[in-house]
Amino acid sequence: MTVDALAIPVGLAAAGPPRDAVARGLREDDREAIEACRQGEREAFDRLVERYQRDVYRLCYRYVNNHQDANDMAQEAFLKAYRALSRFRGDSAFSTWLYRIAVNTCLNFRAARRVPQEELSEHLADGGAGVAERMQEDERSAQVRKAVARLPEKQRATLILKIYHDLTHEEVARVLGASVGTVKANLFHALGNLRKLMGV
Amino acid sequence: MRTHLTDDMLVEALDGLGSAEVRRHLGACPECAARLDEVRLGLEMAQAAEVPEPPPRYWEVFRRQVGRRISEEAPARRAVAFWLFPALATLAVLIALGILRGPNASQPGEPAVTLPAWSALPPAEEDEGLEVLQALAAEGDPLDAALPPQTVAGELSQLSDEESEVLADALRHELTGGEAL
Known part of the structure; x- marks a missing residue:
């Protein structure tokens, strides 16, 4: 990975609702x-x-x-x-x-x-690879939603508000009554766990 | 930066907010770069998952249902408020009366006891001499036993009120030589 590639914002908010919906x-x-x-x-x-x-x-x-x-x-x-x-x-x-x-x-x-459905523990073991590739697009969406629903409460809440509702870390912290540092840590683990749940 | 990046730093880098130092570290540390790639993959998956969109008419129905529930709730809340205020006022008065009467207020059905406003005697349960006095009362008047009936004092103690008055008049007459006192 090069430094230049990292300079391009990946855009955590890219999947959120229209900006005007979030004040x-x-x-x-x-x-x-x-x-x-x-x-x-x-x-x-x-x-x-x-x-x-x-x-x-x-x-x-x-x-x-x-x-x-x-x-x-x-x-x-x-x-x-x-x-x-x-x-x-x-x-x-x-x-x-x-x-x-x-x-x-x-x-x-x-x-x-x-x-x-049983909620996952905070730290997951790696699952099998190649599952996501075999899914159709709609099935894949359903699978991801199911995986999101299985995340631990705080991770799920953080991921939903940050990724799907385009809130800033500070806003998520305010909604959840947590510190910004906790929100970032929860988001990091949520994304990592999501990937593992999807078997990738 | 010698140590690996923290989760916070990686999230900031994912958001394009990492500092120049963080970027340099990511360029030089394959381990941190791999961790960032992993969470980026998780992010891409999350972004791909759409919530199924309900039919357009659903939103109108949803709004109507919320409106109806609010309308149904509003009169109920008003009705509660209507009886709640007098009930609370009554309760407040009863509580105030209870406080004024204090914890010694007599129980319902129990005869009210009139107590003197002030007494030098201690309460019965705290009066150490009460038991002695009650025992003496059970035995009769101690003076009766102490004075033999044949003595003057013994005879005087046997007189009725009327006899005592007659005796007092006779003695007065003797002392004054028949003049009125």
Whole structure:
């Protein structure tokens, strides 16, 4: 590997949702909608749901790995957000706050249901090689999602928020209530474990 | 940089944020370069996994369902608030009364005991002399036994109130020579 090759950003955020879906601060339209909700205009919350429903649904899907549960978890997350809206201080992006609620909802759901598939330990042994090459594209996607769902909780949460939702390390740290160093370490292990789970 | 790169540094390098020193190390250390390649492969796999997109109409249904659940919840919460406030107020009054009456408040059904506002005597359970007094009371008046009935004092002790009054008048008459005191 050359130094020049490393100079090109690999782009951890490349697979994330459109940039406009992720706010770095509190968006003005979010602020207006939140304010309207606090004034009793419930319809304003519809605008927030419309704006973030895809992201929240996908985040939940990455966790639970099926449509029905993802749908339930996403609805639950919005409901919790609506109830807690008066406590949102606005010192972070609404999306960051909402993701935190969604992650907690999924974690509680998984803890209550205790997913049948066994969760992997933090450090995995290397699996067999060549499996990924034999898969079709859609099968491969399903396989990766399954592998992501088998990662230890913190690694999975970090990977989902960082890779699929384009959050910065600092934002992931805020959502998960962890340090930036922990987030980076978890991401490193998550990616390594994912590769091993895929047998590559 | 002599030691190998930390996980943090490798993640930063993966994100294109590694320092010049980190890059130099990666160029010179095959072990760290191999570790970076491994996590990069993991990243590429993760990026290739898309979540199946629900049909377009799903989002409208989703929004409606969330809206309906919020609407259903709002009246219920208002109803709770409607009875909760008076209930809490009543509870607060009861608690306040309980605090004012204190822990010695009589139990329901138990006859109320009127206590003097102040007493020099200690409480019965703390009165060491109470047992002695109760024993003496059981034996009768100690003066009765001490004075024989044939003595003056013994006879006087046997007089009724009326007889004592008559005796007192007679003595007064004798002492004053029949003049009123």
